[in-house]
Amino acid sequence: MESWTYGVLENRVNRIGILRDPLFLLHANGPGHPESPERLRAVSAMLEAFPLRDLLVDLPSRDVTREELSWIHEERYIRKVELTRDVPRTMFDADTAANEHSYLAAVRAAGGVISCVEAVTAGVPAAGGLAAAFALVRPPGHHAEAGHAMGFCLFNNVAVAAEYALRRLGFERVLVFDWDVHHGNGTMHSFYGTNRVLFLSIHQFPHYPGTGRVEEIGAGPAAGYTVNVPLPPGQGDADYAAVVERVLRPIALQYRPQLILVSAGFDIARGDPLAGMNVTQSGFARMTDALLSISAACCPGRLVFVLEGGYQLDALAGGVSVVLSTLANGGAQRNEQPGRQDSGPSRETQAVIEAVRQTLRPYWLF
Secondary structure (H helix, E strand, O other), X not given: OEEEEOOOOOOOOOOEEEEOOHHHHOOOOOOOOOOOOHHHHHHHHHHHOOOOHHHEEEOOOOOOOHHHHHOOOOHHHHHHHHOOOOOOOEEOOOOOEEOOOHHHHHHHHHHHHHHHHHHHHHOOHHHOOOOEEEEOOOOOOOOOOOOOOEOOEOOXXXXXXXXXXHHOXXXXXXXXXXXXXXXXXXXXXXXOOOOOEEEEEEEEOOOOOOOOOOXXXXXXXXXXXXXXXXXXXXXXXXXXXXXXXXXXXXXHHHHXXXXXXXXXXXXXXXXXXXXXXXXXHHHHHHHHHHHHHHHHHHOOOOEEEEXXXXXXXXXXXXXXHHHHHHHHHOOOEEEEOOOOOOOOOOHHHHHHHHXXXXXXXXXXXX
């Protein structure tokens, strides 16, 4: 077993952008809903006591434009969400609702992720620029489809930001890594026919929303650029680390993204009420450490985390804390404990990894 510490590493501290906005607290799905403003309040309370607070840079937020939204969403759907303004409660489906503030919060959330992309693109880390950014936004976005809301999501924040990077910043290759416990169906469908975005998702399966099978790999010339890793319930740190090392890393280093976007859902944490995974803070540190390494090799500093799920408040705040600490430190310190070793991934995870690699061998070298 490994232990991880998050003290400042000498000569390796990094400035990390964070994006917050009071508007995100005004959106509400209704009483008793798990995706509530309390999620961000828990994160904010953590940040007040965060030991590396001096390394966090507050980034300015902005609203997404109608044109930017239209790259991902149909105009009739954008208008449908807009019509929720000044309406106390609108139900999109049994799980997804809006209040009178939700449209403005969703517009600010999508624009805020774009702001983070702009911020990490503006400067080289070694020259004083940001090493990464974290968009602490809500409503979340990765389930939102072109024409409808679902899964607590209104607009697809990550998809809009990826498209912005392609259209406005001149990027040709964007990697979206989604570790939320639920498959990011909206993001996958947004880019299923293009090789300019590589989408890789690790998710619990079978589970909501039912998409994300190994065989879903992209269409036509984009075949191989959608990578789904559906894991059974109960998987933990070693399982996620194995997927990152045996699937994400080799594909990413061949793809060489110019920007990495992370749909960071903390509902994979042990004890989350909406899921059945067992990831601990060590697991979040290991994945963040790997992403820093991939970013350093392909696109130094161009790494943006975007908040998606996570409904156990202590686990959510702790997970965000350990991601920020790992980013600020330039990596997690791994301390081997004598006589104890990582048990490695489960047989179920190893079987899924082999199935994914076998399916993708026509497109990537393993």
